[in-house]
Amino acid sequence: MGCAISGLGLTPKSGRGMRHAEPAAERLSPEQIDMIQESWKVIQEDIAKVGIIMFVRLFETHPECKDVFFLFRDVEDLERLRTSKELRAHGLRVMSFIEKCVARLNQLDRLEQLALELGRTHHRYNAPPKYYGYVGAEFICAVQPILKEKWTPELEHAWQSLFLYVTGIMKRGYQEEEEEDYSTSGGASKRERPQKTTTAL
Numbered sequence: 791m792g793c794a795i796s797g798l799g800l801t802p803k804s805g806r807g808m809r810h811a812e813p814a815a816e817r818l819s820p821e822q823i824d825m826i827q828e829s830w831k832v833i834q835e836d837i838a839k840v841g842i843i844m845f846v847r848l849f850e851t852h853p854e855c856k857d858v859f860f861l862f863r864d865v866e867d868l869e870r871l872r873t874s875k876e877l878r879a880h881g882l883r884v885m886s887f888i889e890k891c892v893a894r895l896n897q898l899d900r901l902e903q904l905a906l907e908l909g910r911t912h913h914r915y916n917a918p919p920k921y922y923g924y925v926g927a928e929f930i931c932a933v934q935p936i937l938k939e940k941w942t943p944e945l946e947h948a949w950q951s952l953f954l955y956v957t958g959i960m961k962r963g964y965q966e967e968e969e970e971d972y973s974t975s976g977g978a979s980k981r982e983r984p985q986k987t988t989t990a991l
């Protein structure tokens with residue numbers, strides 16, 4: 791289960807004051823964009839597998855994330871999830887989002903729109919920003935063995951930068967949704983209101 795990963799702050803420890811505690815996302819260079827797009831061609835062949843590995847690892851290392859998913863929160867034996875149709879479907883949704891990000895690296899305004907909206911939906915799912923950094927780290931651990939000797943420290947840095955960039959925008963979307971929610975509810979956050987329904991799995 792172990793996975794060596796160099797630190798770019800993908801797994802932030804801080805929960806409060808995230809807006810200021812986050813490492814700044816670096817702008818991806820054209821070389822990094824090429825590297826990511828090239829490696830994606832290999833990863834793409836195993837997306838269902840990567841999606842499952844990534845989420846099983848996430849739930850193993852950070853069980854508090856599992857609690858956010860209605861369908862998975864009561865699953866004790868994580869090995870069972872490796873064959874779960876629901877986790878496979880969810881993993882594929884997340885991987886297709888990553889695929890869209892990779893395809894839009896040359897159209898950052900479109901990528902930003904996509905990530906902002908995803909951050910907003912994560913507010914509705916009750917999935918707070920303090921957990922987002924974990925996903926990039928688990929993605930990297932899941933794809934490293936697939937890329938074998940093609941994996942380099944530069945490629946790792948490029949993927950880390952992409953996740954930092956995307957999750958930074960997701961956090962903004964989450965916060966915007968939270969602020970709107972707060973102002974339309976006259977001061978009580980949606981989470982505090984009893985009629986809250988969630989579309990989460």
Ligand code: HEM
Nearest residue numbers: 855858859883884887911915917921922925926989990991
């Ligand atoms: C890089 C970070 C993440 C990305 C790119 C991501 C991506 C996605 C995508 C693409 C979806 C499906 C969107 C949709 O159908 O509306 C989704 C749904 C969801 N995500 Fe995330 N996610 C991230 C982090 C997290 C984390 C850390 C959690 C929990 C702690 C989480 C919880 C959820 C939940 C509960 C759903 C709803 C599942 C459903 O009802 O189908 N996400 N996520």
